[in-house]
Amino acid sequence: MVVRSKGTVLKVTIATVLTAVSQMLSLEFSEAENETFEADYLDNPDAGIPYKGTGRTEGGELSYEGWFDPVLAGHQALTDLLTTPADAGTECQVVYADTAATEWDFTAAGVSLGVAVALNEGLKCKGKFKLDGLVAYPT
Amino acid sequence: MKAVLTRDMPRPKRQVAPAGEVIDHPDAWKLVRMGVATPADDECRERAGMSPEQMERAQVRYERSELGIHPEDFAAYDSGWMAGYDHGEGGEKTPQRDALGNTSNVWKPGPKWGEYAALLDARENELLEDEADDDEPDA
Numbered sequence: 001m002v003v004r005s006k007g008t009v010l011k012v013t014i015a016t017v018l019t020a021v022s023q024m025l026s027l028e029f030s031e032a033e034n035e036t037f038e039a040d041y042l043d044n045p046d047a048g049i050p051y052k053g054t055g056r057t058e059g060g061e062l063s064y065e066g067w068f069d070p071v072l073a074g075h076q077a078l079t080d081l082l083t084t085p086a087d088a089g090t091e092c093q094v095v096y097a098d099t100a101a102t103e104w105d106f107t108a109a110g111v112s113l114g115v116a117v118a119l120n121e122g123l124k125c126k127g128k129f130k131l132d133g134l135v136a137y138p139t
Numbered sequence: 140m141k142a143v144l145t146r147d148m149p150r151p152k153r154q155v156a157p158a159g160e161v162i163d164h165p166d167a168w169k170l171v172r173m174g175v176a177t178p179a180d181d182e183c184r185e186r187a188g189m190s191p192e193q194m195e196r197a198q199v200r201y202e203r204s205e206l207g208i209h210p211e212d213f214a215a216y217d218s219g220w221m222a223g224y225d226h227g228e229g230g231e232k233t234p235q236r237d238a239l240g241n242t243s244n245v246w247k248p249g250p251k252w253g254e255y256a257a258l259l260d261a262r263e264n265e266l267l268e269d270e271a272d273d274d275e276p277d278a
Contacts, residue, residue, distance in 0.1 A: 002231065006245070007207035007224040015164040017148040017156050019173050022204035067210050073172035073197075074204065080166075091151035097207060097224060105151060 007097030010064060012108075014077050018093050021074040023067040025124075027094060029104075030060035032134060059131035062094070062106070068115050068125035075125065081111045089132045107132040140186065141179035142167035145198060148175055174201030215241060219251030238262040 010027055011018040039052040069075055081090060089107040096102045109132035116124045141163050148156045156162070161179055162170060168186035170176035174197030178184035189197065199217075206223045208216045215221045225247040226232050234242035239262055243255065 004224070004226045004234070004245070006209050006234070006242075007226075009205065009207040011149070013151060014169050014173065015142075015162050015166040017144070017150055017162070017170065017175070019148070019170070019175060020201065020204035020207075022200065023210050025210065073169050073174075076172075077169060080169075093149070093151075095207070097226070099228060103153075105153075 003096060003098040005097065009095045010062075011093040011095065012074070012077055012081075013091040014073075018091065019074060019077070021066075021077070022072065023069060023075075024064055025067065026063075026065045028063045029094075029135070030063065032060045032131075033058050057134055059106070059134045061131055062092075062108075062129040063126070064128070065124060065126040068123045070123075078111055078113050078125075078127070081108075082113060085110060090129075092129060102138060104138075105136040106134070140165055140167045140183045142170050142176035142183050142187075143179045144170070144176050146175055172197065174198040212241070212246070215243075215246070215255070216249065218255070219249045220255035221246035221252070222249040223247040238266055 005026075008024075008027060010021045010024050012021055013019070035054040035056040035058060036051045037054060039050045044050065066075075089109050090111070092106055092108050094104045094106075096104070106129075108129035110130045111127060112130075113125055113127035116126070118124075141161050144156055144158050144160050144162060146158050150156050162176065167176065168178070168183050171178055171183060171187035171189060171194065174194070177194060178187055187194075203213065203216050206216075208221075208223070212221060221243070224245050226245055232245050234245045237243045237259055239255075239259055243259070246252075249255075
């Protein structure tokens, strides 16, 4: 079953409630990855290099790009996080456009935001949310 | 600083803040700017600095964000032509450009869908007439 991207929403906590950040064009979670280490040893008779998991998982980050509006409250919420980083992180959510409106909750340890101005383009912003831990994947 | 929510809002960890709840928070004014609350005290009203008309417009804009309306469909949503996206059960509809350049086949019809359908019919008829003119042999 194919789920379309259009209709997906990014939400960021402002004053204790999750509020939608508008004018996003793309969102991309980087690969979350189990941390592994090479577990080979001198008298290993096999040619294959063995690996083991450490039991930890790197959550990665969420990259975004959107049409930037400097006075839009949702975009100011992002710049506010730059001027006043949240010590405990910021609760965020991505809601997919599937029929169940699946929610992925995560805590952002920090954010980044850059703005691009180009003669033949609209004002754009792009940046990243660094995940603290993992997305609360539905199970 | 206090603001009153004008709609149910999600909170992290699957909690919900119901419409009418008073949010007492230093950032409560941002919720007014976002279009999800109205000021509940003078401090919030002054900080938000919005007229009732501006607040109303912000609430409409938030509705648009909450539905995940893509920026290219903002005008269609604001015109009442579409009310969101309907990819069909399982998301099997592929967005296709119509004669007016919109992906209206995945729109949920809005209150003024009829207006859009009439514009679309007119444009399709124009295109058919142009095609017919092109097919006529030169005198």
